[in-house]
Amino acid sequence: MSMLSVRDLGVAFGSIHPLSGVSFSVDRGQTIGIVGESGSGKSLTAMSVMGLLPLIGGRITDGNIEFDGQDLTNLPETAYRKLRGGRIGLITQNPMTSLDPLKKIGPQVDAVAILHLEMTPKEARARTEDILETLRIPEPALICDRYPHQMSGGMKQRIVIAMALAADPDVLIADEPTTALDVTVQAQIIRLLDDLVKERDLALVLITHDMSVVAQTCDKVVVMYAGRALEFGTVETIFDAPQHPYTQALIGCIPRGGDGTAKLDGIPGTVPTVMNYPKGCPFHPRCTRAQEICTTTQPEFTSYGDSAAACHFAGVAP
Amino acid sequence: MSNLLEVRNLSKQFSAPGGPFRKARSMHAVNGVSFDLPKGRVIGVVGESGCGKSTLARLILRLVEPSGGAVTFAGEDLLAKSASQMRALRAEMQMVFQDPYSSIDPRYTVARAVIEPFEVQGRKPDGSAKAEVEKLLEMVGLDAGLASSFPHQISGGQKQRVGIARALALRPSLLVLDEPTASLDVSVQAQIIGLLEQLRDDLGLTYLFISHDLSLVKYFCDEILVMYLGRVVEALPETNAPARHPYTKTLMDSTFEPDPKLRRLIAPLEGEVPSPFDLPPGCAFAERCEYATDICRVETPALNETGGHPVACHNPL
Numbered sequence: 001m002s003m004l005s006v007r008d009l010g011v012a013f014g015s016i017h018p019l020s021g022v023s024f025s026v027d028r029g030q031t032i033g034i035v036g037e038s039g040s041g042k043s044l045t046a047m048s049v050m051g052l053l054p055l056i057g058g059r060i061t062d063g064n065i066e067f068d069g070q071d072l073t074n075l076p077e078t079a080y081r082k083l084r085g086g087r088i089g090l091i092t093q094n095p096m097t098s099l100d101p102l103k104k105i106g107p108q109v110d111a112v113a114i115l116h117l118e119m120t121p122k123e124a125r126a127r128t129e130d131i132l133e134t135l136r137i138p139e140p141a142l143i144c145d146r147y148p149h150q151m152s153g154g155m156k157q158r159i160v161i162a163m164a165l166a167a168d169p170d171v172l173i174a175d176e177p178t179t180a181l182d183v184t185v186q187a188q189i190i191r192l193l194d195d196l197v198k199e200r201d202l203a204l205v206l207i208t209h210d211m212s213v214v215a216q217t218c219d220k221v222v223v224m225y226a227g228r229a230l231e232f233g234t235v236e237t238i239f240d241a242p243q244h245p246y247t248q249a250l251i252g253c254i255p256r257g258g259d260g261t262a263k264l265d266g267i268p269g270t271v272p273t274v275m276n277y278p279k280g281c282p283f284h285p286r287c288t289r290a291q292e293i294c295t296t297t298q299p300e301f302t303s304y305g306d307s308a309a310a311c312h313f314a315g316v317a318p
Numbered sequence: 319m320s321n322l323l324e325v326r327n328l329s330k331q332f333s334a335p336g337g338p339f340r341k342a343r344s345m346h347a348v349n350g351v352s353f354d355l356p357k358g359r360v361i362g363v364v365g366e367s368g369c370g371k372s373t374l375a376r377l378i379l380r381l382v383e384p385s386g387g388a389v390t391f392a393g394e395d396l397l398a399k400s401a402s403q404m405r406a407l408r409a410e411m412q413m414v415f416q417d418p419y420s421s422i423d424p425r426y427t428v429a430r431a432v433i434e435p436f437e438v439q440g441r442k443p444d445g446s447a448k449a450e451v452e453k454l455l456e457m458v459g460l461d462a463g464l465a466s467s468f469p470h471q472i473s474g475g476q477k478q479r480v481g482i483a484r485a486l487a488l489r490p491s492l493l494v495l496d497e498p499t500a501s502l503d504v505s506v507q508a509q510i511i512g513l514l515e516q517l518r519d520d521l522g523l524t525y526l527f528i529s530h531d532l533s534l535v536k537y538f539c540d541e542i543l544v545m546y547l548g549r550v551v552e553a554l555p556e557t558n559a560p561a562r563h564p565y566t567k568t569l570m571d572s573t574f575e576p577d578p579k580l581r582r583l584i585a586p587l588e589g590e591v592p593s594p595f596d597l598p599p600g601c602a603f604a605e606r607c608e609y610a611t612d613i614c615r616v617e618t619p620a621l622n623e624t625g626g627h628p629v630a631c632h633n634p635l
Contacts (some may be wrong), residue, residue, distance in 0.1 A: 038502040152590050182366035182530065187572035188586035212574035213531070216581055235578045251510040254576040255537035264515075264537065266508030270473045280541065 003068060003203035004088075004171045005029050009049055010062030019044050019227045020062065021310075024205075026220070028170070030236065031197055031204040032106050032263055033218035035211060035250075041227040043206045046175045049205070051080040068170060085114040089164030093176035095156035099148040101196070102257055105159055106144030112166035124166075126222040131162045135192060143193070155186035161192065165200075172196070175206045178213065190217055215239060223247045226272050226282035233307020243302075243309035246283045259264045321390075322492055322524045323355040323378070326371040328387035330370075330377055332356045334595075345594040347373040349548040350387070352621075357491070360518065360525040362557075364532050368591065370548040371542065375494045378526070379413055380404055385503070391492070409439055411483035416497035418477035422469045426481055428455070429465040443487075459513055475506035484511065486493040486521075496528045511538060531602060532573045544569065547594055547602040553628040562629040564607045604633030609633045 005025035011018060019041045026032040034042050034248055047053055051072060062094055065072040068089065072080070084090075092098045100108055108129070110124040119127065125144065132140035135158045148156055157177065164172055174193065178186035194217055197204045206218060214235065221238040223231045223246065231244040242248045249267045269286040272278060278285050284294040293312050302309040304315055328351045336342030349372045355361050363371045374384040378389055380396055386403035389396040391411060399407060412435075415421040422431050429451045436443055436450075443450035451463045457477040469477055478498060485493055495514070511534070517523055529535050534559070535542055542554040544566045550561040561567040568587045575581070587608040592598060598605060604614040612633050621628040 037505060072603050155590070183532065183572045184366060184568055184587045187574075187584045190574075191584040191586050194584075211504070212576045215576050215578045215585075216574040218578075225528040239576070239578050250505065251576065253504040255508075255511070255531075255534045256576065266510075266512050267505035268509070270501065270506065272473055 001069060002066075004205070005066045006045070006049065007066070008063035009045065009048060009060065009065065011044060011053060011058050012061045013056075013058045016274055017061070017134050017227070018058075019048070020222070022222075022227075022229050023063070024220070024222045024232060024237060025230070026171070026203040026205055028201045028203050029197060030220070031194075031206055032220045032222065033214040034205065034207045034222050035209065035214050036224035037209055037250075039226070039273060040224040042209075042224055042238065043175055044227075045224070046090070046205070046207055050088065051075065051077075051175060071225060080305075081300055082116070085112060085164075086167045087170050087174045089167070089169035090158075090225070091160055091164050091172065091174040091177045095153060095160045095178050096148075096180070099156060101148055103135050103147075104144065105146050105148065105151075107167055107255050109114045109144075109159065109162050112163055116167035127166065128162070131165055135162055135165075137162075152185075153181055154188060157181060157185075157189055158192070161189075161196075165196070168200075169202065171203045171205065173207070174191045176209070177206070179209070179241075186213075193217065193285070202243075211251060226277050226283055227274065230283065231307065231309040231311075232304075237305060237307040241304070242305075243304055243307065243314040244311045245287050245289050245313075247309070249286075320357060321354045321546060322357040322392060323526070324388075324390040325354075325378065326352050328352070328374070328377055328389060329385050330373055330538075331422050333387045344599075345593045346548045347594070348377060348384075351543075351545075352387075353550070353553065355492075355526060357524050358518075358522060359541065360539045362527045362529055362535035362542045363545060364535045364542055365545035366530060366569075366591070368547075368594065369545040371530075371545050372496055373479075375413065375496050375526065375528050376544070379408065379411055379494060380434040381413075388601060393541040394635060409435075409488040410490050411494065412488065412490040413494045414478075414481050414485045414494060414498045416500050418474060418481045418501070419469075422477060422484075424469050426469070428460075428464065428467050428472070431469075431480055432483045433467075433482055433486060439488060441488075450487075453486055458483045458487060473506075474502055477511060478502060478506075478510055479513070480518075486517070489521075491592055492521075492524050492526070494526045494528070497530065497535070497629055498527075499575070500530070506521070506532075513543075514538070525635075532569055547591065547597065549602070550629060551603070551630045552554040553621065555627045558605060559627055560635075562626055563603075563631045564609050564635065565603045567635060595606075601630075609635070 002025035009021050010020040022045055024032055028292050036042050036052040054060060055287045060073055109128040113124040114126050129140040137143055137158055178189050196202055218235045221235050223227050225246050229245045255264055280296045281294045281299055284290040299310045299312045301310045302314050330348040332345040333345050346621050351374055365371045370404050377384045432451050432454050433447050451465050455462050499510050527539055543550050544552040546565050552566045561570055587606055600615040600617055601619055605611040619630045619632050620632045
């Protein structure tokens with residue numbers, strides 16, 4: 001059984017439906033990548049799993065979210081509070097804004113263990129220092145006594161990861177954890193997350209727009225566009241034999257240096273906003289293979305080995 | 319091939335004044351940078367945040383006044399020019415900025431934004447203003463119907479195209495591109511890069527391309543300068559030249575291949591970038607470098623061509 005599984009998730013804000021038909025599952029010791037451009041609904045998916053939709057005025061209208069056999073879709077807020085930041089950890093994109101600038105690092109991380117593991121402040125501090133040490137932060141005791149502004153971006157992101165780990169989660173959701181960081185720091189953080197998945201047998205949901213990060217870390221991939229999943233499968237099939245024209249185009253957008261033979265074409269047009277989701281296949285206005293049927297009918301998923309694509313022409317040679 | 323741009327020993331020192339609770343201090347944002355940019359070539363400047371790459375771009379256009387060195391553009395010594403002479407020369411050398419959201423006046427229509435460079439120069443376009451706007455929008459692949467739109471009505475990619483159209487308005491020969499795609503989605507980044515390639519071929523432009531993204535620089539540029547803490551540490555004469563500086567190697571190793579079959583164990587760089595206000599003596603990278611020897615902590619290496627392309631390292635790879 002999967003640690004976390006999302007089936008046919010649909011989300012609405014009033015009469016607007018920014019998310020529909022999103023499914024994925026992730027096991028212990030596994031990393032799933034949710035990849036897509038801005039506005040594709042990646043972060044909204046994360047917020048749905050974290051039960052944070054009511055906070056921004058949204059609600060789940062379809063499908064369900066199951067965590068360790070428990071349905072989260074109708075979980076009361078009091079029960080959600082125990083899970084959130086506890087057994088389900090969240091790492092946000094911007095470490096600069098996810099720490100309280102007025103509090104020292106120590107107490108901010110301690111708070112997680114005090115709240116979720118009912119530790120005394122003293123126990124919690126010992127645990128905090130342990131976690132900082134496993135995250136290869138030099139001199140944890142000293143760091144606990146610092147304020148966020150005294151640290152670099154990479155160090156702050158490690159603190160945010162420490163907070164997510166403090167309550168010993170089973171699932172970690174990382175929403176663009178390295179987007180705000182320099183490449184060498186990104187490499188440090190990605191290595192760290194990889195090690196954590198293996199050592200702690202975590203299930204990691206990695207949300208990113210960067211296909212290279214996906215290629216480096218993920219076991220499985222979901223490709224999202226305009227609030228829908230368009231293709232999912234193992235990382236090897238997604239990169240070797242992508243079926244959906246959007247996935248193919250997205251991979252074609254990655255600059256590959258050196259030989260200068262591969263031309264970057266880009267994808268004509270722009271990602272539609274939630275008010276202008278196209279009818280039929282959401283990608284059809286930008287798709288080079290679009291036919292009449294694509295403008296009217298939303299394609300169903302068709303399976304190809306261990307992947308599946310929602311395209312009328314998946315598997316058909318162009 | 320003649321050099322359109324020659325940069326010699328260009329430096330910029332910023333000082334932070336002291337106050338009751340702190341000492342005055344200063345830092346070298348750019349320190350002794352030299353390179354030649356031949357006409358029609360594309361040189362990429364790559365480095366992490368704080369390495370001085372954006373300051374370098376601004377120094378070349380004299381948007382920031384250099385503390386030392388020389389910049390020669392098309393045979394003219396830029397640092398000897400008065401402000402008004404400089405303004406006239408800038409028609410030949412334009413810049414595209416990183417953030418298209420803040421580099422265009424939100425109260426200007428697209429047409430006004432694109433024609434503004436002519437007003438600044440006190441010039442008139444050859445034809446009518448309307449025809450010129452249409453021509454420029456067509457050059458950057460924008461529909462002429464967008465001319466009356468305001469920036470908030472168009473997408474990020476379209477805004478960056480407007481930014482490029484503005485830069486092209488005065489028909490410059492050099493474009494300095496400061497992270498022109500950093501705030502865009504990958505599909506739009508690829509469009510913009512494609513457009514820049516096409517404009518280079520059509521108009522014979524020369525580019526200085528500033529970016530933090532090594533794979534993008536490798537794809538787009540002919541030569542690469544790698545910067546670390548204000549200095550050029552390596553000048554790669556072609557994009558697939560092997561790294562000779564340990565820092566360049568780290569940068570290359572930190573860039574992931576977009577192919578799961580090429581996945582590799584990352585050996586991350588240890589430590590943190592030192593504060594530019596408080597640089598250690600010797601090579602600024604020595605503290606984090608696995609090849610560092612005693613001399614690295616004492617003597618700052620200069621760019622040296624012995625044994626291959628220029629690298630500033632006592633123990634090149």
